[in-house]
Amino acid sequence: DTEVTQTPKHLVMGMTNKKSLKCEQHMGHRAMYWYKQKAKKPPELMFVYSYEKLSINESVPSRFSPECPNSSLLNLHLHALQPEDSALYLCASSRSGSRQETQYFGPGTRLLVL
Amino acid sequence: DQQVKQNSPSLSVQEGRISILNCDYTNSMFDYFLWYKKYPAEGPTFLISISSIKDKNEDGRFTVFLNKSAKHLSLHIVPSQPGDSAVYFCAAPKSDTDKLIFGTGTRLQVFP
Numbered sequence: 001d002t003e004v005t006q007t008p009k010h011l012v013m014g015m016t017n018k019k020s021l022k023c024e025q026h027m028g029h030r031a032m033y034w035y036k037q038k039a040k041k042p043p044e045l046m047f048v049y050s051y052e053k054l055s056i057n058e059s060v061p062s063r064f065s066p067e068c069p070n071s072s073l074l075n076l077h078l079h080a081l082q083p084e085d086s087a088l089y090l091c092a093s094s095r096s097g098s099r100q101e102t103q104y105f106g107p108g109t110r111l112l113v114l
Numbered sequence: 115d116q117q118v119k120q121n122s123p124s125l126s127v128q129e130g131r132i133s134i135l136n137c138d139y140t141n142s143m144f145d146y147f148l149w150y151k152k153y154p155a156e157g158p159t160f161l162i163s164i165s166s167i168k169d170k171n172e173d174g175r176f177t178v179f180l181n182k183s184a185k186h187l188s189l190h191i192v193p194s195q196p197g198d199s200a201v202y203f204c205a206a207p208k209s210d211t212d213k214l215i216f217g218t219g220t221r222l223q224v225f226p
Contacts, residue, residue, distance in 0.1 A: 004157070006157075031212065040219075041218070042203055042205075042216030042217060042218055042219055043158065043203075043214075043216050044216075045213050045214065048211075048212065048213070056211065056213060058213075088155070090157050090158070091157075092157075094212065097212045098212065099145075099146060099207045099211070099212050100145070100146040100165060100207070101212065102148065102160050102163060103148075103160075103212075103214060104160060105150075105157035105158045105159070105160075106157050107155075107156050107157045108155070108156065108157045110155060
């Protein structure tokens with residue numbers, strides 16, 4: 001089983017709203033990732049959690065706030081987003097976050113900011 | 115600075131024939147490469163990987179070839195099937211982290 005689940009599948013929010021994206025995996029993986037993908041572009045890394053600790057923040061604006069409540073769950077809290085933040089947000093996980101490991105992706109949340 | 119490049123944005127192949135997708139990289143420190151397939155509005159699905167200690171890895175219809183001296187890898191799909199129609203990304207982890215650097219993708223269309 002290499003399944004990573006993400007909810008919601010679609011989200012529309014205004015610039016003053018607060019919302020959260022959720023990601024879950026039950027593969028026992030200890031590294032989890034958030035990526036952002038704009039249309040016709042490759043995925044770009046936002047955050048990495050390794051053993052529930054934030055290990056990489058790719059200079060993401062503070063209106064995006066990640067949280068890793070436990071080893072199976074990863075959240076991305078959104079507040080005061082801009083229309084240019086509209087994108088597909090992808091969650092991924094890997095066994096331990098070491099380099100030569102496969103990252104498994106969820107289906108993504110398609111976010112539209114109005 | 116695009117460290118992983120896929121210079122062909124699209125490829126069209128007839129069903130049953132071979133599809134060859136290419137990827138070039140600039141960082142000689144890259145030592146592990148992955149190919150992902152992506153359907154619209156879905157997350158990337160892992161296909162196959164290769165370590166730099168090998169020059170070929172095969173899994174069913176998918177074979178990845180690595181030419182380290184040319185800093186080039188290719189994904190061969192044979193025989194191609196209509197269900198293979200998707201965008202294919204090559205990716206490599208950055209040298210000192212597990213951060214994946216993705217290529218820009220190649221859209222493969224397999225027609226009957």
